[in-house]
Amino acid sequence: MNRDSAVWESWKRALVTLPDTTFFAWMRHYLGPLQTPFNKQNLIQDLIQRVSSPDATRVRRLLLTDSDLDILAALKHLGPSSAPDLANWLDLSEAVLRLRLLNLEERLWLFHQTAPQVLYQVSPFTLEDEMAELLTETRFYAGLPAQPAGDVIPLATESHFLALYAALDEFPQELTQGQTWKKKPRAELLAKFAGLTPEDGLDKLLRACENLGLVTWDGPLLRLVDSYWEDLGRLSATDRTALLATAFGPWKGQFLNEAAKAFWEFASKLRPSTAYSWRTLRRFSGQIFAWRTPEDREALLKAWTTIGLFLPGPENDTWVFHPPLVTPGPTILEANFEWRLAPGSPWYEAWSAVRASRLLRCDRLSHFELTKPRVQHAIARGLTAIALQKSLSTLIGHDLPQNIAITIQEWEAQTRQVQLWSGLILRVDPAKAPLLQHAEQFAQAVLETLAPGVFLIDPDSLELVSRDLQQLGLPALPPPQTAKRPLDGSPWSFSRWSAPLPVVGEAPPPTWVPPVDPLPAQKLTEHWQKQIEDSPLQEEEKEELLGRLRRRLMIEERQLSFPVTHKEKLEARGLDFLGKMRLLEQVLANPFDLIDVETRQAEPADTLTLRPLKLDRQANEVLLKAQDPDSGKVYLLPISRLTRVRRLRGSLS
Structure with a gap:
């Protein structure tokens, strides 16, 4: 790469403008003791020559982790970015990301500019041709070939919703004064769905119906909103799929309305029979503006793993998208009036038949039975024998058996002997x-x-x-x-609702980026670690060098002999209360430092790596409030219960 290019000049300018303490700490780390008088421009040229040598270049690349490569590839892909934007893209906490950004900056892989705001960008070393393959954009959207999903039927399939309608119409659900389900109707409903997977599939279906407005609460009673079920049937299959699938997410009302319209936009980004990592799916979902916050997107994706829209892929933590556009199977009508609704059957054509039937059970298929009470109940609410016969004959693909057709007509005639209309x-x-x-x-x-x-x-x-x-x-x-249409608590009308299909080409072919092999870097650091431990250096100097080694800052063996500037105490143990307090105060003064602590909370002693937040002095104790930098979990630890506190430096300065 041309070392007179704009990116080289920007990087050099960023180095020159570093605080003197930071600048010279970096130079001493990579170049060793400095000769006076100092000239920053000359030192930068020496630094470039040192880290560009073949051996140093090989080691620096060897020490890159997958996490490092993700950050560098993101910056290369996004361009100069703020820490919050980068944290959102990478799905990391901002506190954790800032620690990693500082580490990569000290390792010379990136730099930051402060005007007009703090923006991070890759250094010229990151843009070298040999790095291109490691930092390809496809690492963010990597996928693995996977076997087709086969005959797995997602919970969001239309036949499951229609089965729930029939069951709720026959067994209305009600809450007790204690806001728990009344036992008898609840048991009758559960019995119908005993074979449904997952085990809590019925409750998931109920919540989805409530989110869509298909059911609504009238005091303690759960009521069906028939008009919405019928309106939903008038939509196209793709529109209905978008609504039913998104209804398992965290939204209701207008928010669900907007989120469902983006369903096919998300689906267009994924290739069929391709497994994606969870992090990749998060990145895809992050491009869907209507899916609001990261927490909402996470809730939706996790819900889809439980209802069969995402199936486990061939590698650990990979998932295959399986939208519920199931090819309709045959609907079978038996001579004894029992019939089975196949997944993928058209909602509107099945609607009349479902209204006139009782649900026998729902598992992979929905099993119904035409009964006189259910048929007469449906006819009393406006269904006609002709409409019911047409619905059934459309589903089975031929005319009804004569005995069934005649029986339906007889049941209608008996129902219409006395009629009370409202309209x-x-x-x-x-x-x-x-x-x-x-x-x-x-x-x-x-x-x-x-x-x-x-x-x-x-x-x-x-x-x-x-x-x-x-x-x-x-x-x-x-x-x-x-x-006027009665107010039924439903958030919007399905009339003319549509989830647009994006006009885009097929999603790009996935390229699986294999994870970095950690063994070569591990062998190198173990070799240098033994040299440090066997050296005649003072304990504080050894701890400082080992800390730099852990942070992957060492790139040449000669650095092991460079004098270190930090020689203060890095560890306090046991009853040394003042020593532990002094260490913690030093770490709190530097937002990039972490601590290793051992506690007497359990046997054997727990070892935690934490980021201190504050010291809370109480009457007889001092509490350390600290956070796990990876999980975000917050701890309150009494100082007297800490058997060891070790400072982990986060920076060279």
């Missing part, structure tokens, strides 16, 4: 009535034809009726005040 009466010019009756939307809205040109219509279907009237040249109907 709106529409009167149309008799000359136009025959044309209107052939309009598909109008036919669905008619509950009963009372006389020529006089119809009893569903109040919820006024918009459809009005549209057909306009197409026939008749005035549109303004919705009457008394016919």
Whole structure:
């Protein structure tokens, strides 16, 4: 690389503007004792020559970890970035990331500029041609070839939702005063879904229905919102898939509305039969603006692993996306009125049959039975024998057996011997009535034809009726005040809802980036560690050199003989209360230092690596508040219970 290029000049300028303490600490670490007088520009040239030597270059690259490469590749991919933006992209806590950024900066892989804000960018050493393969953008979207998912049926499949509708319609659920399920209806419901996987699949389905507004609470009673179930059936299969899958996430109402519209955008980023690491899936989801916060995205992805939308891949912590667009299997209707709804069966065509059936059980398939009480119950709510017969014949692919068709007609006739209707009466010019009756939307809205040109219509279907009237040249109907859709707690209407399919090409072929082999670096550091431990240096000097070795700052054996500037005490043990306090105060003054502590909280003693946050002095004790830099867990540790405190330097200065 041309060492007069802009990136070299930016890096040199960043070095020159470092505080003198930091600048000279770095130079002494890499170059050894400095000869006076100092000239920063000359020292930088010496530094470049030293770390660019073939041996030093080989060792520096050998010591790079996967975590190091992720950060460097992200900066190369994103360009100059702030720590918060980089932490969000890498899915790391900002505190942990800042420690790693400082370490990589001291190892000369990146640098930062402070004006107009602190931005990190890769150093010219990172942009060398030999690094390109290690820092390819594909490491963020790496995937492995995986076997097709086979016949796994996700919980978000339409047939499972329809099975739940039939069960809830037959066994309404209710809460006790203590906000627990009433035992008998709950037991009856659980029995229907005993074969469903996962074990808590029923509760997941219920929550998804509640998020969608398909069920709503009326005091202690859980009620079905029939109009929403029917509206959902009118959507396309892809739109319905987006809604049902996203409903298992953390959103409700309008937030769910927006999140579901981005489902296919996310799906377009993943290739079929390809396994992705969890971190890669997080990065993909982070590109979906509608999925709001990292916590929301994490909750959605984790939910999908439990309902079968993500299946385990061939490597540990890899997942294969398995959207629930199941190819419909045959729906089988037996002579004894039992029938099985196959996954992937069209919702709207199955809707009438489900309303008129009782659920026998739901496992991989949904098993129903047409019974007289259920058929008459559905007919009393507006279903007709013709609509039911059409629904069943569409599902099974041929005409109904004669005995079943005749029985359904008989049950309808018995039901209609006494009828009580609730609806709106529409009167149309008799000359136009025959044309209107052939309009598909109008036919669905008619509950009963009372006389020529006089119809009893569903109040919820006024918009459809009005549209057909306009197409026939008749005035549109303004919705009457008394016919407003009841407030049922549902967040939005599914009418004309759509989740757009992105107009993009196929997702890029995945390239699996194998993890770094840690053994060569481990052998090298173990060799140097033994040399340090066997050296005649003072204990404090050994600890300082070992700390630098752990932080992968040593790149040449000659550095082991360089004098170190830090010779203060780095460890306090046992009853040395003042020594432990002094060490902790020093670490608190440097936000990049960590501590190793051993406690007497358990046997054997626990060893923790922590980032101190504060010392809290109480009447008879001093408590250390500290945080695990990886998990974020916060500890409160009495100083008197710490058997050892060791300072782990986070920087050279």
